[in-house]
Amino acid sequence: MRNYTVSEKEIDVSELIQYVTDANVGAIATFIGTVREITQGKKTLYLEYEAYVEMAEAKLKQIGEEIQADHPDAKVAIVHRIGRLDISDIAVAIAVSTPHRAAAFEACRYAIERIKQMVPIWKKEHWEDGSYWVGDQQGNTAYTEGEPKLEVKDNA
Amino acid sequence: MLEVRLFAALAEEAGARSLTLPLDKPTTVSELKHLLGKQLPDLRDKVDKCMVAVNHEYADNEDAVSVNDEVVLIPPVSGG
Numbered sequence: 001m002r003n004y005t006v007s008e009k010e011i012d013v014s015e016l017i018q019y020v021t022d023a024n025v026g027a028i029a030t031f032i033g034t035v036r037e038i039t040q041g042k043k044t045l046y047l048e049y050e051a052y053v054e055m056a057e058a059k060l061k062q063i064g065e066e067i068q069a070d071h072p073d074a075k076v077a078i079v080h081r082i083g084r085l086d087i088s089d090i091a092v093a094i095a096v097s098t099p100h101r102a103a104a105f106e107a108c109r110y111a112i113e114r115i116k117q118m119v120p121i122w123k124k125e126h127w128e129d130g131s132y133w134v135g136d137q138q139g140n141t142a143y144t145e146g147e148p149k150l151e152v153k154d155n156a
Numbered sequence: 157m158l159e160v161r162l163f164a165a166l167a168e169e170a171g172a173r174s175l176t177l178p179l180d181k182p183t184t185v186s187e188l189k190h191l192l193g194k195q196l197p198d199l200r201d202k203v204d205k206c207m208v209a210v211n212h213e214y215a216d217n218e219d220a221v222s223v224n225d226e227v228v229l230i231p232p233v234s235g236g
Contacts, residue, residue, distance in 0.1 A: 033236060049235065050164055052228055055212040056235070080235055092236055112236055120209065120228075121235025122164035133165035134234035135205075 003077040004060035006051045006121070011090040016077040020097035024073065027101035029108035033092040035085050045126045049082040049091065052120040056080065059119045066114070067096065067107045074098045074107055080121055091123075158221070160192065161228040166206065170196055179223055185210070186217040192229065206231050 001019050013032060020028055035047050064076035080092045092115065096107040115121075123134045158179040167173050177191050185208045193200040207230040208215050214230070221227055 051235070052161070052163055052209070052230070055209055055228070058212050116233075116236035118214070118233065119235045120163070120230050120233055122231065123234040124164070133168070133231070135165065135232040 001077070003075075004057050004064060005079045006053045006056045006060070006082055007079065008081065008083040011079050011081055011093045013090070013093050013095070016079060016093055016095035019077040020075040020095045022075070022097075024099055025075070025097040026099045027104040028095060028097045029101070029104035030096075031092075031094040031108050031112050032090055033112070035087050035089050035091055037087045039125070042125075042127050044087065045128060046087070047085045047091070047126065048124040049080070049085065050122050050124070051080065051082045053082075055120050060115070063111055063114045063119075067110060071098055071103045071107055074103065076107070076111065078111060078115070080115070080119070082121070158188075158223045158225070158227060160188070161226075163228070164231050166199065166202055166229060166231050169199055169202070179221075182220050182222040184217065185215045185219050185221060188221050188227070189217075202231070203229065 001015055003019055013030060017028060017030065037044055060078045067074050067076055075097045077095045081090065085091055094108055094111045096104050096111065098104045125132050125134060158177045159174050160177060161174045162170055162172060175192065175195055188208060189203055192203050196203060209228045209230050210219065210221055210225050
C-alpha cells in the first residue's frame with residue numbers, strides 16, 4: 001500500500017492501521033474526517049473534492065516527513081478522497097503509530113491541521129439552493145509569504 | 157509559451173483547466189500573476205489571492221518561472 005494517497009476510492013481505515021502497525025509500535029492514533037450535514041445552519045446535500053493530485057500526494061508525504069523529523073520512530077499513512085462524497089462518507093483518514101502514545105496523539109493532530117493549511121485539495125459544497133467552493137478554512141485568504149505558515153506544532 | 161493549470165473555483169470561472177501565456181523567457185511569479193490578470197481581467201482579485209506552485213512547490217513572488225516549469229495556480233485550499 002502506498003501510504004500517501006489521493007484517490008477516488010472509498011477509504012478503508014483498517015488498511016492504514018495495518019500499514020503503521022509493527023512490533024515497535026505501542027500506540028496508533030487515527031483521525032477520520034467525515035462529511036457533515038449541517039454547517040453554519042446550512043444543509044449540505046453532498047460534497048465534491050478536487051485535487052492537484054501529484055502535488056497533493058507530495059505534500060502528504062512532506063507532512064509525514066515533518067512528523068518523522070520530530071518523532072523518528074513514527075509511521076504515518078494518510079489518504080484523502082476526491083470526487084463526489086455523500087454525508088458521513090470518509091473524506092480523509094490519517095494513521096500515526098509510535099512507541100508511546102503522547103507522540104501519536106500529537107502527530108495525528110498535527111497532520112490534519114497541516115493538511116487543512118497547505119495540501120492542494122479543494123472542497124465544493126452542494127446545498128439545495130446552490131453550490132460553493134470553500135476558500136480556505138483558516139480564515140486567511142492569501143498566503144502572502146510563500147507556503148502557508150506552520151503554526152500548530154507543540155514542542156511539549 | 158507557458159501553460160498554467162487552473163483548479164476549483166478559478167477553473168470554473170475561467171471556463172478552462174489551463175491557460176497559455178505568451179512567454180518565451182524566464183519571468184517571476186509576480187509577473188506571471190500580472191500576466192494572468194490581464195488574460196482574466198474579471199478574475200484579477202481571485203488570481204491575486206492564489207498561491208503559485210512551480211514544479212509541485214509553493215513559490216514566492218520573487219521566485220523564477222521558466223517555460224519548462226509545471227506551473228499551477230492554487231486557490232485557497234480547503235481539503236482535510
